Amino acid sequence: MLKPAQTVADTEASAVFRGTAMPWFFLLPSLIILAVFIYLPALQTLRLAAFKANLILGTERFVGVQNVTELLLSPAYRQVALQTLIFMVLTVSLGLLFSLSLAWLASRPVRGSKYYRLLLIYPYALSPAIAGTLWLFMFNPEIGVVNQILGSLFNVKPRWLDDPMLAFGLVVVAAIWKGLAYNIVFYLASIQNLPGDVMEAAEIDGATPAQVFWRVAFPLLTPITFFLVFTNIISALFDSFALTDILTRGGPYFQNAGITTFLVYQLYQDGFVNFKSGVAAAQAALMLLLVAFITYMQFKVGEKRVHYGS
Amino acid sequence: MTVKTDTPPLGGRGPGRRGPSWPTHLALVLAVVIISTPLIFALIKATQASSQVISPNMLPGTSFFSNLSNVWVDANLGRYMLNSTIVAISVTTGKTILALMAALAFVYFRFPLKSVAFTLVLLSLMLPTEVLIIALFDLVSRDLQWANTFAAIIVPFLASATGTFLFRQHFLNIPTSLADAARIDGCGPLRYLTHILIPMSWNTIGALAVIQFVYAWDQYIWPLVIVQQDDKQVVQVGLRKLIDVGGQTDWGGVMAGAIITMLPPLIVFTLLQEQFSRGFALSEDK
Numbered sequence: 001m002l003k004p005a006q007t008v009a010d011t012e013a014s015a016v017f018r019g020t021a022m023p024w025f026f027l028l029p030s031l032i033i034l035a036v037f038i039y040l041p042a043l044q045t046l047r048l049a050a051f052k053a054n055l056i057l058g059t060e061r062f063v064g065v066q067n068v069t070e071l072l073l074s075p076a077y078r079q080v081a082l083q084t085l086i087f088m089v090l091t092v093s094l095g096l097l098f099s100l101s102l103a104w105l106a107s108r109p110v111r112g113s114k115y116y117r118l119l120l121i122y123p124y125a126l127s128p129a130i131a132g133t134l135w136l137f138m139f140n141p142e143i144g145v146v147n148q149i150l151g152s153l154f155n156v157k158p159r160w161l162d163d164p165m166l167a168f169g170l171v172v173v174a175a176i177w178k179g180l181a182y183n184i185v186f187y188l189a190s191i192q193n194l195p196g197d198v199m200e201a202a203e204i205d206g207a208t209p210a211q212v213f214w215r216v217a218f219p220l221l222t223p224i225t226f227f228l229v230f231t232n233i234i235s236a237l238f239d240s241f242a243l244t245d246i247l248t249r250g251g252p253y254f255q256n257a258g259i260t261t262f263l264v265y266q267l268y269q270d271g272f273v274n275f276k277s278g279v280a281a282a283q284a285a286l287m288l289l290l291v292a293f294i295t296y297m298q299f300k301v302g303e304k305r306v307h308y309g310s
Numbered sequence: 311m312t313v314k315t316d317t318p319p320l321g322g323r324g325p326g327r328r329g330p331s332w333p334t335h336l337a338l339v340l341a342v343v344i345i346s347t348p349l350i351f352a353l354i355k356a357t358q359a360s361s362q363v364i365s366p367n368m369l370p371g372t373s374f375f376s377n378l379s380n381v382w383v384d385a386n387l388g389r390y391m392l393n394s395t396i397v398a399i400s401v402t403t404g405k406t407i408l409a410l411m412a413a414l415a416f417v418y419f420r421f422p423l424k425s426v427a428f429t430l431v432l433l434s435l436m437l438p439t440e441v442l443i444i445a446l447f448d449l450v451s452r453d454l455q456w457a458n459t460f461a462a463i464i465v466p467f468l469a470s471a472t473g474t475f476l477f478r479q480h481f482l483n484i485p486t487s488l489a490d491a492a493r494i495d496g497c498g499p500l501r502y503l504t505h506i507l508i509p510m511s512w513n514t515i516g517a518l519a520v521i522q523f524v525y526a527w528d529q530y531i532w533p534l535v536i537v538q539q540d541d542k543q544v545v546q547v548g549l550r551k552l553i554d555v556g557g558q559t560d561w562g563g564v565m566a567g568a569i570i571t572m573l574p575p576l577i578v579f580t581l582l583q584e585q586f587s588r589g590f591a592l593s594e595d596k
Contacts, residue, residue, distance in 0.1 A: 016418050016489040017499045023419035026411040026499070027427055030469040033408070037446065037466035038434045044445035055448050102341050110331045110338075119342045123349070125576035127528035129546040130568050133553065134348040137355070137561055143364040145351055152366070180345060189587075238440045242530035246550055264440050264531070271444045272535050280444045287441045295436045 042288065048281035055277040067282035076256040077266065077283075084262040087172060088236040095176045096228055099183030100221070104213065106184070107191045117188060124181040128239045131178040132246030136161075139170060161247075164254035171244055171260045178243065179235065183228055190224040191217070223302075230298045234291075238264055263287055356565035363562040374566055381552055381563035387570070389541055390548030393460075394527060395574065397544060400464045401526035402519055409473030409518070410511075414503050416474070417481040418489055435471045439532055447535055458539040463532060473518050476589075480514045481507065516585020524575045545571050 049067055053060045071077045106116045138144050139160040147157040160166050194217055202216050241264045244250060250261035250269065261269070263283070271280030355363050356378075358371035381387040415421075416428060439446065446466065456462040484507070492502045508515070533544045543551070549571060552564045579586070 016486060016493055017502075019419070019499075020421055022499060023415040023421045023424075026415035026419075030408045030412040030474065031427060031430065033465070033469035034430060034434050037449075038437050038442065038469075039430070041442040041445035041449055042437050044448065045442055048445060048448075055444070055452070102338075105334055105337055105341070108331070108334050110334045116338045116342060120345065122576065122579075123345065125524070125572050125579055126349075127530070127546055127571070127575075129528070129530050129549050130572055131348075133549050133564060133568050134352050136553065137565065138348060138351060143561070145366070145368070148366040177345065177348070234438070238438055241440065242528075242546065245530075245534075246553070267440075267443070268531065268535070271447075277444055277448075284441045284444055288437065291438065291441065292436050 045281050045284045045288070048278055049285040051278045051281075052276075053278040053281070054275050056275050060278075063278070067279050068286065071279070071282055071286065079255060079257045080261050080263060080266045083168075083257075083259065084237070087168075087175070087240065087262060088233055090172050091175045091179065091236050092229060092232040094172075095179045095232060096183060096225065098176065099180055099228075100187050100225075102180070103184045103187030103191055104217075107188060121181050121185050121188070123178075124185060126178065126181070128178055128242035129246055131174055132243045135170065135174045136247050162252050164252050164259040167248050167252055168259045171240075171248060174247060175236065175240055175243060178239075179232060182235075183232070186224055186228055187221070190221055194220055226298075226302055230294065233294055237262075237287075237291075241265055241268065263290075352565045352568055355562060356569050358562055360560065360562055363565075373562060377560075377562040377566040378570065380560060381567045385548075385552050385555070385560075385563065385567075386540060386543075387545070387548060387552070387567050390543055390545035391570065393542060394545040397460060397463050397529070398523050398526040398574070400460070401467050402522045404464070404468040405470040405473055405522050406515055406518060408468055409470045409477050410503065410508065410515075412469075412474040413477035413481055414499060414507065416478050418499060418502075431469075431471050431474055434469070439466070443531065443535065446532075450536060456536075458537055458542050460542065462536045463529065463544065466532075467526065467529075470518075470522065473522070476514055476518055477511065480511055484510060513585045513589040515589075516582040517587075517589025520579055520582050520586045523578045527575050 050062060050064055051060045052063050052067070102120055106113055106120055110116075139146050141147055141157055141159050141161070144160075146160075151157045158166055160170050199212050199216050202212050207215065240262050244260045244262065244265055245268075248258075248260040250258035250265045252259060257266075264287075267280050267283045267287070270276045270283065351368075354368055354370050357374040358367065359373040359376075362371055378387075412431065416424070450462050450466070451457040454462075456465075488506065489502060492506060497505070528546060529544060530546045534547045534550075537543050537547070540551075549564070549567060552567055553559050
């Protein structure tokens with residue numbers, strides 16, 4: 001993984017071509033795109049957060065930190081933040097647990113393991129929007145296959161998308177399912193790069209398969225696990241938008257807000273449905289802090305705790 | 311790191327070689343079935359005639375192409391697919407070229423403000439589009455007047471920090487003597503890039519292309535807000551529109567559409583699987 005301070009120095013050592021304009025000619029396209037479409041909007045977001053603004057009407061009124069304080073005091077927004085956190089913790093932990101178990105199983109030298117691997121990773125090609133579409137149809141209360149089976153077996157037809165707890169559970173399971181293939185790809189790759197002789201030695205010394213996994217393999221897999229924890233946190237925060245937008249539309253309503261309304265969904269709602277641009281920008285500013293914190297932790301934890309084997 | 315799906319594991323490499331293998335088979339079959347259920351279900355329903363689609367009937371039918379043609383023309387799926395293809399190919403190509411150029415500058419040149427430029431590229435990883443969407447919408451629709459254009463869903467995504475870093479890492483592992491020799495022979499940086507670096511980077515390019523194509527193909531929230539005109543919309547948002555047709559969803563058609571929508575990334579992934587595996591194997595060694 002990236003170690004910024006070190007890498008710039010590494011880069012300097014090998015400089016061979018001369019010229020002061022040349023490097024900028026190569027860099028400028030990227031830098032212009034980043035400046036115009038990333039850094040400018042980021043600054044504009046911070047500015048807008050201090051206004052009561054409506055981009056459609058073009059109105060703006062300076063309110064300082066009022067948007068942020070209103071958000072932090074709002075029971076609905078707090079609920080959305082808490083829901084997002086629970087969703088994130090559940091999908092990341094369970095998702096990685098299942099992915100690692102499946103990748104480990106598929107790495108065992110059984111006949112046909114290459115087909116198992118292929119069948120486990122091809123859903124990588126699925127988008128969150130497609131995932132939402134498939135699950136919406138499967139869990140349709142009247143014509144969905146799940147209720148048709150449950151109805152004929154147990155004579156129950158749960159209203160999956162109307163009941164808050166069921167809807168939340170459904171979104172969690174769908175998100176875990178969607179993420180499996182990506183995680184399995186990385187775990188499979190890492191498991192295959194494990195030093196086989198070390199594990200063999202452990203087995204010869206009489207370690208049980210469980211001991212080989214927990215004492216030898218698992219510690220060697222911590223770097224990839226940390227990498228996946230962070231990429232999964234990011235995708236729980238952002239990729240969940242398409243899934244929830246199609247599957248539940250943020251609902252059903254529970255206490256102060258839709259139970260499957262997560263941070264990005266709320267931002268979208270306030271910005272593009274309610275047209276409260278300033279409030280949405282304030283949410284974006286809070287999310288920027290969150291992402292910055294997550295990235296910072298990634299470097300911090302990555303440097304300190306991760307055991308980079310080999 | 312490599313994803314060796316095409317070769318059986320070597321004798322001593324796999325974990326846990328003791329005990330019978332049938333529990334492993336059983337667990338794997340079960341896992342594969344559970345993971346595939348939504349897709350199998352979609353595949354079957356996509357082939358059924360409209361009366362069967364809403365019934366518990368789980369036998370494949372023969373209506374796949376009529377379901378598909380219903381949504382392909384009437385619900386605009388063909389247009390959405392074309393748009394997504396244009397967007398995904400443009401973004402992937404553009405990102406690759408810009409990232410190659412940026413990496414060339416970082417690896418083979420010494421210049422003032424290099425670490426500032428490097429930090430700017432690095433920090434962009436912390437600013438996902440989803441978070442910037444309010445200001446980006448304002449900029450693209452009002453200042454640039456790009457609403458309902460392909461430019462709006464292509465141009466903002468052309469710079470790639472991930473790509474720049476992967477290429478940088480790859481270039482750093484190519485012996486400097488090669489570049490020195492090229493320079494002495496009178497080869498300029500651009501020629502060095504096109505004649506030497508790119509031919510030596512196909513695995514990294516392939517690996518990145520898979521990631522970038524899938525990412526571009528899956529774009530959802532940004533096209534949803536910036537594109538209001540139906541004939542410019544991408545297929546992910548198009549799927550949502552296929553569902554929302556006044557309560558009467560043509561589920562057979564939607565499932566056929568979903569199947570077709572997942573094909574392009576699947577094809578790219580399959581075609582470039584070898585490069586995908588090797589590209590990451592290279593970058594992970596360092």
